[in-house]
Amino acid sequence: MTRPPAAMVPLRFVARMFYLCGMPKRITDNQLIGELGEAAVRKRFLSFGFQFDPRSRLEAGIDGIAEIMIEGEPSARMIAVQVKSTRTGNYTGENDTGFSYLLENKDLDYWNNSNLPVILVLYRERDETFFWQPVNAGLGPETRRLVFSKATDVLNRDAVDRLAALTVPKAGFGYYVPPLRGGETALVNLLPVVLPAEIFVATSPYESKRAIAELFNQQEPPRFDWTIRDGAFWSFHDPRIASTRAIVDLDQVEAVETRELAFHQDIDEQNNFSFLLRQTLRHQFGNDLAWDKDGKLLYFQALERNQPRTFQYRSAKNKTEADVVNVVRHPKTPEKISFVRHHAFIPRFECLMDQWFLMVNPTYHFTTDGLQRHSYPHALLSGKKRLDNNASLRGQVIMWHRFLTGYERRDTGLFASDNDAPPPVLRFDPFPEIDLPTTVPEDVWGKPKAKGKASGGQPELIPS
Structure with a gap:
């Protein structure tokens, strides 16, 4: 087959080939600062012992995955990281204490599907600053604006516990925060009760409401540190020498060991004892x-x-x-x-x-x-x-x-x-x-x- 003469090649095709072959490649400043920011953030995570794996160029809103390390051991607890970098610009409303940053809706929509906690890291080359905040995607339009504190939202070693807390599952009966720093002593808001040795029991012809009305008819001040349930009266005081003598059968009053009723297996009896404790507390104070x-x-x-x-x-x-x-x-x-x-x-x-x-x-x-x-x-x-x-x-x-x-x-x-x-x-x-x-x-x-x-x-x- 004879090769066609050059005159038969369309001129527009020749011009196109000349343009493509002759156009110089360019890397924009935004691309450069983006790469520098991701590298700086990766170095920052590595500096306090976390792993940081950058993603490929196909990423759509997450630049890397940080893994929490506990004394050099991987924990399989991951955080998705998005980096936003700038060379010299100021952030919105920036002053000596903080600033704000407005997230884009498309990013929020993307992060909302993440099965990992997502954080935003802001890097500025001018002063080598790193600030971060967790992204609570999908919780309403007000979450678009993140407010940063220059005192508490710095990405450094002091942030490791907050970062670890992001990976803790919030469902279930409790959770464990990895021991990344030194410990402390905590108080449990439970006061152990020292129970009296005896509790007085008796029969009563009254239900609670009628018993209260009867006490108000007495000349002595009424007291309410007692309980009546199904005709059974309980109190830690002797009703025979108090105003409560009017609501019990005096010949049926008996003192028994408190442990016999305090640790009863029946849940209703435990609830009744709990009510007596509360009534006694109210009276005592x-x-x-x-x-x-x-x-x-x-x-x-x-x-x-x-x-x-x-x-x-x-x-x-x-x-x-x-x-x-x-x-x-x-x-x-x-x-x-x-x-x-x-x-x-x-x-x-x-x-x-x-x-x-x-x-x-x-x-x-x-x-x-x-x-x-x-x-x-x-x-x-x-x-x-x-x-x-x-x-x-x-x-x-x-x-x-x-x-x-x-x-x-x-x-x-x-x-x-x-x-x-x-x-x-x-x-x-x-x-x-x-x-x-x-x-x-x-x-x-x-x-x-x-x-x-x-x-x-x-x-x-x-x-x-």
Whole structure:
């Protein structure tokens, strides 16, 4: 076959070939700074012992995978990392303390499908800074804007515990944070209860509501540290020498060992004993603590209307005091009182093995003047909880321990007890302490302005 003459090759094809062969290759500055940023971030992860595996050029929004290492051993805990790099530019709203960064919707959509926690790392060549934040994809439009702190969001060795916490599964009954740094001592918010040796049992012709009405008809002040269930009366005090004689069959009163009822196998009997413990607690501290039925909590009573109250006690090391009733005045008109805040706790008794515990969940109660319950306490409680941190929570737990155990009551004016007063029915041992293998990061427990709901009915570890 004869080769066609050159004149038959289309001119546009020749021009195209000349253009492709003659065009010089160019690498943009954005490509360069992107490569430099990924290399710098990889070096930064390696510097504090993590592995970092970059992805291929086909990546669509994740530049590398970081693996948490524990003393040089791989943990199979992975974090997806996206790097954003710049040479000299300032971030949005940047000042000496922080800045913000707006994420793109397409990135959020991509990260939302990830089965790994995703973090964003910002690298700036000018000052060799590395800042990072976890990306909570798929939780609403407000998550597009990340707020960075120049004090706490630096990617360095101090961030390893926060990074490790991201890989911990949040489902299930509990989780373990890898011991990447030194440990600490934690308090468990469970006070061991020292039970009295005897409990008084009797029969009663009344149900609880009728028994309460009958007590109010007596000349003596009524007392409610008892329980009646299915005609059976229980109390830690002898009803024959108290106002409760009116609601029992006196010839049926008997003292038995407390252990016979305290550790009964029947769950209903345990619940009844738990209720008796709570009623006894309320009666024992009735001069100082009041019961709020709606919140199911005990709170420090105000001694007078619109008057603060303090409690002096010894903390872990030093003698201190707490404003257990705090009068908060209006910021613009100080003569006007906005609300009164009372230290409080939600009492819950639990039997674990052969020991009863009082679970102390610190919280707050709000009134308008120290006496009248506030109509809208939830917003006030939420705002106050956001300001609490580990140190304040630990301080509250210690304060309640000091008060409930009578640790300081002999030496504190307002709380001093009468020398002729009967000994307390319920006594409490110190909180158990646990040596944690790692220092718990502040982010795990909730930092100010980012904390979640108040704690519920589960024991808490209060780190030091």
